Amino acid sequence: SQTIHQWPATLVQPVGSPLSLECTVEGTSNPNLYWYRQAAGRGLQLLFYSVGIGQISSEVPQNLSASRPQDRQFILSSKKLLLSDSGFYLCAWSVPGLAGSTDTQYFGPGTRLTVL
Amino acid sequence: KQEVTQIPAALSVPEGENLVLNCSFTDSAIYNLQWFRQDPGKGLTSLLLIQSSQREQTSGRLNASLDKSSGRSTLYIAASQPGDSATYLCAALTGNQFYFGTGTSLTVIP
Numbered sequence: 001s002q003t004i005h006q007w008p009a010t011l012v013q014p015v016g017s018p019l020s021l022e023c024t025v026e027g028t029s030n031p032n033l034y035w036y037r038q039a040a041g042r043g044l045q046l047l048f049y050s051v052g053i054g055q056i057s058s059e060v061p062q063n064l065s066a067s068r069p070q071d072r073q074f075i076l077s078s079k080k081l082l083l084s085d086s087g088f089y090l091c092a093w094s095v096p097g098l099a100g101s102t103d104t105q106y107f108g109p110g111t112r113l114t115v116l
Numbered sequence: 117k118q119e120v121t122q123i124p125a126a127l128s129v130p131e132g133e134n135l136v137l138n139c140s141f142t143d144s145a146i147y148n149l150q151w152f153r154q155d156p157g158k159g160l161t162s163l164l165l166i167q168s169s170q171r172e173q174t175s176g177r178l179n180a181s182l183d184k185s186s187g188r189s190t191l192y193i194a195a196s197q198p199g200d201s202a203t204y205l206c207a208a209l210t211g212n213q214f215y216f217g218t219g220t221s222l223t224v225i226p
Contacts, residue, residue, distance in 0.1 A: 043120070043205070044216040090159055103209055104150060107159035 002027035006091050006108040013115055019064075019078040021111050023091030026072065031093040033074040034105065035066055038088040050074060051096065086115045118143040118210040122217035129196055130225050137191040137220045139206035147209040149182050149189045154203045154219065163204075164191070196224045 003026045013019060025031050035047040046059045048066035056066050063082060067075045074091060091108040119142045129135050139149070148167050152160040164173045164180040166189065172181040179192040189206055203219040 041218070043218040044207075046213060049213075088157075092160075103147060104162055104165055105160075105207075105214060107152075107161070109159045110157070112157065 002093075002106065004091060004093055004106060004108040006089075006111050008111060009109065010112045011114070013081050013113065015083055015115055016080045019076070019081050019085070019113070021076040021089055021091075021113075023074040023076075023108055024072055025074075025093045028072070028093070028095070030071055030096045032096055033068065034092040034094070035074065035076050036090040036092065038090060038110075039086075044090065047076070081115045083115050086113055088112055118146075118208055118213075118215040120206060120208055120215050120217040122204075122206060122220050124220060125218065126221040126223075128223040128225060131196060131198060133196050133224075134192065134194050135196055135222070137193070137204050137206075137222070139189040139191070139217055141187045141189075141208045141215070143208075143210055144184045144187055145210060146184065149180075150207045150209070150214075151178075151180050151189075151191050152205045152207065154205060156202075160205065193222075196222075198224045198226050200224050 005024045033050045036044040037047055038044050048058055050056050050068045053068050063078055065077050089111045092105040094105045121140045123138045148165055150165045151163045153163050154160050166173045166180055166182040177194040182189045201224050203221045205216055205219040207214045207216045
């Protein structure tokens, strides 16, 4: 069966410090991978998605970046954190090439990031 | 761009009541509409998926309906239990993206 891991579970960082969040998926090959941010009282905001190694599409952020160095590894990074980067970061995967009515996403446990 | 709205934002009911959560979307060209459950500090778990050609889906005490023409979906929970307390999010798959609502926070009081 498929499993998705995220770490760390919780992180407190000062403003201006770097960030690296990791997501790995087990039990599937060539998944589509996603990074979302969930701020308090707001919906899930899609940050990045990837359909393959080295293929990253950016949706919103200016000071965040993502990389996919391996098929089942997705990393979210920042060189300098802002206060507004605080939130709950969720990684998700979906079955590749299954665009259509049965497509769904499977979510990891999330990382709670607090920037002070 | 697809916009998904959920009403109410929060709901508190006594145990045993039946309840309805609402979800509306602006673009009817969806592949599917899904309902997720999120416990505090946790990831999302898929509850029900309604394909664009379907009208409803049922799983146990949960029933979700879809009316594409009016841009609405409802999640019906029968005989609510304290364990149902969580945030419920709906998501519309449009194009190659899932668009999420802000969720309804449900509290079932014993």
